Amino acid sequence: MSIKYPLRRKRNVGLNLLSGPLSPSVSNLTAIKYLNFGINTLSGQLPKELGTLPELIVLGIGPNNFSGPVPPELGNLSKLAELYMGTNSFSGPLPSELGNLTKLKTLNMDSSGVSGEIPSTFANLRNLESVWAFDIELTGRIPDFIGNWSNLKTLRFQGNSFEGSIPSSFSSLTNLTELRISDLSNGSSSSLAFIRNMKSLTTLELRNNKISDSIPSYIGDYQSLVHLDLSFNNLSGQIPSLLFNLSSLTHLFLGNNKLNGILPAEKSQFLLNIDVSYNNLSGSLPSWIGDKSLQLNLVANNFTLESSNSSALSHGMNCLQRNFPCYRGSPIYSSFAVNCGGREIKSYNDIVYERDNETLGPAKYYVTDKNSWGVSNVGVFSRSKSPMYNSSSTSRITNTQDIELFQTARISASSLRYYGLGLENGNYTVTLKFAEIADFDTTGWKSYGRRVFDIYVQGNRVEKDFDIKRVANGVLRTAVQRQYTAQVSENYLDIHLFWAGKGTCCIPNDDFEPTVRPPSLKTQKNKTGLIVGMVVGVGVVFLSVLAVFFIVRRRKRPQSDDDDGNLKDLST
Template sequence: MPFSIIRFLGDNKLTGALPAQKIRSLQTIDLSYNELSGNFPSWINENLQLNLVANNFTTEQIDQSDSSSLPSGLNCLQRNFPCNRGRPIYSDFAIKCGGGRAIRSSDQISYERENETLGPATYFMTSTGRWAVSNAGLHSDRPNQSFTSFTSSQFTNTLDSELYQTARISAGSLRYYGLGLENGNYTVTLHFAESEILNPPTWRSVGRRVFDIYVQGIRQLKDFDIKREAGGRSLAAVQRRFTAQVSDNHLEIHLFWAGKGTCCVPIQGTYGPSISAISATPGIHELQTPIRFLNEAFRTVLTLLSFSTDFEPSVSNQPPTTKKNRTGLIVGIVVGVGVISLISLFAVYYLIQKRKQQKALEDEEFMGIDTRPYTFSYSELRAATGDFSSSNKLGEGGFGPVYKGTLEDERVVAVKQLSVASHQGKSQFVAEIATISAVQHRNLVKLYGCCIEGDRRLLVYEYLENKSLDQALFEKGSLYLDWPTRFQICLGVAKGLAYLHEESRVRIVHRDVKASNILLDADLNPKISDFGLAKLYDDKQTHINTRVAGTIGYLAPEYAMRGHLTEKADVFGFGVVALEIVSGRTNSDESLEEDKIYLLEWAWQLHENKRETELVDANLSEFDVEEVKKVIGIALLCTQTSPGLRPSMSRAIAMLTGDAEVAAVTSRPGYLTDWKFKDTTTFMSDHSSQMQNSSVGTSTAATTNYSPSGQDTPMLSDIIGEGR
């Protein structure tokens, strides 16, 4: 294939017309921001990239030339931006750069998606003429990459994580334009996230992406480095705001690579500006980034002067329609409307009533929920899952089946369907929405939305490729988890629980921490799921007395016996899961020798005899002995009888990471030593129906108050066994 010649001649004050001929191998030409004019030569219709933005071509010259191969909108993107100049139609615009889907942010700004394939000399304008983008510059080592996408990442420092999951990158000059804007002061907000230069400690973290930011031709930030602005973190949201005055009905945002930073770390061609989203709204809001290089007094004067041109939008924000005198067409339309109006009236009335019923149903379901989730239609989810095909079925619990689906925007999701016969599930449906809508963390599964139509209830989650932790640990032929991966899973689960207990704006106890409720993404990062049993309570409360619900084997004694619920109930469940991660077996297994049936009891035997490493999964050929002992020690602390003796999850994290010593545990918990354990079938028959009636998925409710001695002495399995 012959080598394609590239010419970047932008911003060179070139004048005159385009030459009549060009070199045949010249296929990429940037001539933006010059003074060119005149008719177009015939060669512009060849299969090439040609950027002529911001020249002096007139609408007549463009229309008279055979320029059908050029992207539309060139006449609107000349130096004076003539389209809608003097007759504005918009008072704002917002763009989600680099792909994905259009979204509405937490501050109710609607972002249009921008997913065009931009080459090294290209431009694009929306069909509505609201905004446009122009790119100039080629990554010499990555010629085909025009944007990057990292949809699996969570951004815990923002409420709008999805806004940062795609980004447009450029090797040189990237410009965005707001067109047809009403004149006045605007607040321009730019959203960034570094996706390629990742965190330490590897050499891949030493790269630097450095570029300048201009708004309305004024350099606002010099040598801007996204990762540095995020405190040295990658995959962290960074937001910068600026004021700009629109006086000629257009706004320009220019990101420019001035040749600084690194070129080849972590891979060849990692440099140039990157941006995730842009918005421009009327008026001056509180700035997060001051105008640099100006002293404080001058900034104050500038701000006061700028306020004089603030404005209240007076335009409709709707694209213009073509107005022509077509009397015959109008008459025909009126007659047609008259003929079908009666039929339409009944249809509209029916739809309005149906929508009112649907709205009332949603209002009833979502009553008390602060953040209302995105609502999918049932037909949309049915299409995504292939009409809930059995081939897409991922599993089924007491709540109902779960299906894999692909939405129209190509996101792969897990659709959780509430069984019509599950009356108890409706309250847990709302509880799950309320809980997970209030929290966001990289170790918690993400809720995309829900569906409520008639008696149909569905939840839509992110899809996690590697399914659940219990499948990876306990099922033959599944994933192989080496020890470093198991340790990181244990640490990730601890971080997710610590966020729920101590860091989120609402205090949450999950109540059903177990291996099957921990899902693994493509990189085997753990994400806690299934919040149907979660409880929210005030920070002033020491505990909640509630009906017991959860899974036998992971229930804390004070919760199982007295319904006494605190976050320490989750700590207990974490301790059991940690032992399962080390051993690769369930917390009870009747097929094993008698002293090994119950995992907690066996772990204590080995600990007391200083033989903890015998607990390690036989499938692990290599492991860190000290880390194994550390995890076992923490697990034994987490499963102490008294909640006060169990560490908080933040303390457990400190012990796992080596920031705190693991306290010694010297005696077995009381529930292992003080109870009579006998195989009585009476207890199970008396309580089996009660437990089954209170189950959710594999969760089992136990409402009986137990006593250390007396008539109804439970089996060991009722306290620490049979949970998966």
Template structure:
């Protein structure tokens, strides 16, 4: 019997299998051939090569070999398009290869981030006309922002922040109508913002902090209604904060600290109910209320520091601010009681109400998260509540509390009684006539000036104070380093990597390098106190050296630290810049003042007024810094030795008779040398050297 053969369908399937395999092979070959035919636009390839040739030759990418097209490999990988947040792709490009039937690639993203590139922005960039994202952040690019960037109209993200760019902002950037994010923070720009930038109506993020800009904010910015983030701190913007800022209702993060804005604050800010972070500070004049914040109940961070606010905390219903974690209303003129509802907020961790006119007693309870409270420099009084504990950082300096063993004060760091208003320790019965402190150090040392510098390594937090066991001096710190989750308030001299501590670096302009190896730093307000001093005139010597910023041509050198110096409540220095005065980092600079002490008490106050960069070499690196200080009796240079040194310098330095008479006259009156350095090597051209130790500087360092 004949066996049945395979069915027709089986016979056809068996025959079709080789055909299907052949078809797949042909398709794969076709795809490979298609990919082989896909090439980067030659104009863009040449432009990219030119960019790297000018500013990036040292990190020449592998795709610049003669046989490799730039738009290959990771550049065309659609699964990883966010090159800005991928540290393994730097430098990097991204391409779109769907042009002309998938035969032409255009470069759409270029990232050259934190590579310490040096030089001007290359002209060749103008030929990368399909760029949507250009990231040149954290380099050392110099020269102006080129106007041709305005021709790259496809750009959505442009970051030129943290560079050494100079000149004005070109009005041509206003042509970038598709721009979503613009960053020009931390540069050396000048002039005002061009009104043409108001044409960037899709802009959601604008970073112009620490850029060097000045003048009023242009009225055309009222058109930027898509803005969500506006950082404009540390500039010299003038006039009032415009009313139209209140119409930018999509804002979630607004920062206006360290400018020259006039008060009062516009009431239209009350419309910004989507804000989660608001930081305004350092308003020049006028008076404002707190009423405008009443509806900003989405706030997580609220800083209205040094804003000339005259109001009562009871004018705001703080119980509605359930998300608030940090509140800073310090350095205002806020009066009345501290509301219980404010301290009961369960999300609140940091509360800064210092330097106001608050009165009455402290509330009876606090929220579970509140661990850092500053009430210093108010008019508070009464008993200490039961919530006072060693687990809190609580600053009650300069109030009217009576400190005794019966009112929970034993739970506070000792010495608070010596730092209350009108009742400092040893009032009328002085105990000392000098002291010296090596700020941040854990051991004492003898200085070349004969002073013994005592250690100062107390673990101060965001709202802390410390008084020595035998109370001769104390220190108070207030403030939180914003954006820095953990930041020490004592820093050490670092090597170039900023990761390894060093204790052997030699500092210029001083025989006492050891004094400068460590320093105490504060994000807001740092005070040193002399306790039980004899009344009379004192020479207060403050010593500084910048140890956070490098001097080389790197983005890590672009940081700037600026603060004010007050002694006995009188401002002695405004916008003091250590590195500018010392002509570089790791160089000592000394400031000296004749200060009268009349109530056996001395206060030295270093105050941050919103100036300086925020985040170099890392986030939360700003505010006052001091290396050492000494307080000694007498007037500067009033002895015969000072006169002899002055005469010797006049002769050896061949100073003009006018200069010599000036020196001798000031020495005779006990006012210091007062020599103006017009041709200096290490000292600033614009300062007067204010002590006869400057005569050593004149002889040893050829300052004048």
């Protein structure tokens, strides 16, 4: 068999029926140059005999379910130029012998299961042009020697367990067109000095890396930059006006930093999505916020919204500024419930779930007419030609009497937050209900897909690497739930679904599909509250997810009072 494996992840239709272990007799293919076993259900250990194919140029072994260590014998493939091993169940470290593949140009090992530090022998891989190494437990510091991979054009380190800062040696990677590094943990913070000469970048994503710096003025020299994401860092200072005038830039995400000052008076007409939420920006708003083609997220800042320009904003932005001022100190609500992504419906036990079918995109918010709750969405789907920000399904969901609640959902590529506004202070019980509704089977290669995200309630992380399918014991379309206690002390509640770089990239398809949904509340005489919430699939390209959040206000009552706010009657 001789199959040419495409340079990009492209489905090869003819070889997707292979299952079981791969025979060592593969060693008989001594003349083969292009070998692709991807998009199958092969399992067991990868035969070491693959390392005896002297002419092999391209090797594709994922998606599959290979387990055990990666054979060090692969380091004998002296002519290998492309290695695709992503989406497997390997274990253990990367073999140091792979450092012998000095002709290697493409190395994709995302979601492969490998772990540990990058071997020092990888310093020899100086011909690398593309490296995908995300959603694997790579540890230690990012090696300095990567700065010597001078031919590198694409580098993706996301959802790893690296610690420390981004090496200053990266300043030598001047041929990069796509750089994505996110979710560095522990250790010292990074600066942006290393990007100074990366003038060929079209995509720069340095998200959630503890970067403490100001945005450099030379960012205006990046004339090819299309996507810039510096969110969830510690950036300070003002936003350079030149950044808003880059003619190539369409997506700008600067949220969750410490930026101050005002928004520039002018912007390029090509800049379509801007997120500056959760900063310290202030002053009046520029006239360009009235651009109908623009999506602009200004949540949690200190803007002056009395100006005439602010009338171009959607309703409720004043309620979503810093400290969420609406009804602050004079609450009028004790609960809310939302049908995320869908119309208003009533549950089997007469709970009314408010509609939540407003259109949200890459940088958008929505607040109800009553200012009782709001939602904020941020994120662009990587490499997606037809992004979707909501989802629907007619599949039957088990383990629930409210199937209809799981038939619509919001989709987010990065960060989705719901806010309860004007809430009476006190302790609340938050119950989150989820169901995985992605379109993939349970036995084929699509079953390898994983959606993983973190959950925060009132700023506290209550779930790390939450995987709905795993919690449901691998059963699709079945409802599961989690329960938390949250304290409302300033009349608002914050539920945050956050993608931290984990999860599979391109299964079941090449478009990310996360989902969200909050249900509604049953008004009771004792004002026991109920918030029903969202469903999300957060990440690069993940499976569709459905979730329902309940938040119930608990009050102290005599033991003889049956109506004590207990959740057992509300979450069957």
